[in-house]
Amino acid sequence: VAEVGIPLRITEIMYHPPGSEGFEFVELQNVGGVPVNASGVMVVGTGYRIPDGTVISPGERYLIASGTHPTEFQARYPGTVVHGYFGGSLSNNGERVSIEDRDGRIITAVDYHDSGGWPLDADGQGASLEVINPGGDPNDPANWRGSLNPGGSPGAAPAITLPPGVRLNEVMTAG
Numbered sequence: 001v002a003e004v005g006i007p008l009r010i011t012e013i014m015y016h017p018p019g020s021e022g023f024e025f026v027e028l029q030n031v032g033g034v035p036v037n038a039s040g041v042m043v044v045g046t047g048y049r050i051p052d053g054t055v056i057s058p059g060e061r062y063l064i065a066s067g068t069h070p071t072e073f074q075a076r077y078p079g080t081v082v083h084g085y086f087g088g089s090l091s092n093n094g095e096r097v098s099i100e101d102r103d104g105r106i107i108t109a110v111d112y113h114d115s116g117g118w119p120l121d122a123d124g125q126g127a128s129l130e131v132i133n134p135g136g137d138p139n140d141p142a143n144w145r146g147s148l149n150p151g152g153s154p155g156a157a158p159a160i161t162l163p164p165g166v167r168l169n170e171v172m173t174a175g
Contacts, residue, residue: 006041006101006107007031007032007036008028008029008030008031008036008038008056008062008099008107008108009028009029009031009099009108009134009135009138010026010028010099010108010109010131011028011029011061011130011131011134012025012026012129012152012153012154013025013026013027013090013110013112013122013128013129014122014128014129014151014152015090015091015092015094015095015129016090016114016122016124018124018126020068020069020072021066021068021089021090022066022068022072022073023065023066023069023072023073023151024068024090025063025066025154026043026045026046026063026086027061027062027064027154027155028043028056028061028062028064028099029059029061029062030058030059031059031134031135032058034058035056035057035058036056037054037055038050038054038055038062039051039052039054040052040101040102041054041099041102042100042102043086043097043098044096044098044099044100044109045096045097046064046086046088046090046097047086047087047088048064048084048085048086050062050083051084061155061156063081063154063155064082064083064084064085064086065082065084065086065154066089067085067086067087070085077151077154077155080156081155082154082155092114092123092124093114094112094113094114094115094118095111095112096109096110097110098110108138109138109139110138110139111139112129112144113141117141117142119144119145119146121146122144122146122147126150126151127146127148127152128147128151128152129145129146129147130144130145130146130152130153130158131144132144132145147159
C-alpha cells in the first residue's frame with residue numbers, strides 16, 4: 001500500500017445479505033487529503049473497473065453494488081448514490097477483494113471470511129462488514145465489525161458507538 005501511495009481503501013462489504021444477493025455492495029473511500037484520479041482502478045472480486053475520468057475527492061465514498069436487482073437495491077437504500085454495478089456475486093464463505101491500479105498493482109486487499117474471528121453477524125444475519133481503522137491491517141478480523149445499522153451504511157459513514165458514560169465501580173469509605 002505504501003509503495004503505490006494511492007489512498008483508496010475498502011471500507012465496507014456486504015457479502016451475504018439476507019433476502020437476495022442483489023443487496024451486495026463494496027464501498028471504497030479516499031482516506032487521503034487530495035483528490036484521487038481513480039480512472040481504470042479495478043475492484044478485483046467484483047470484476048468492476050472504475051470508468052475513465054473518475055476523480056474521488058478526499059473523504060468521498062465510492063459505492064459499487066450488485067447489478068442483479070438494481071431497483072430492489074435502490075428501494076432498500078433510497079437516496080443512496082451507486083457509482084456502478086458489478087455482475088455476479090461475492091462469496092458467502094469469504095474471498096479476496098482487492099483494489100488494483102490500472103497497471104495491476106495492488107493498492108489494498110482484504111481476505112474476508114465467514115469464520116476465524118470475522119464478525120458472524122455479517123454472514124447472513126443482516127450486518128455488513130465495516131472497517132474500524134482504514135489505515136489498519138485490512139486482513140485482521142479485529143479491524144472489522146458488523147455494522148450497527150441493519151443492512152449497513154452503503155455510501156455513508158457508519159453508525160458510531162459512543163463510549164459509555166462515567167461508571168462508578170468501586171467505593172471506599174474512610175474509616
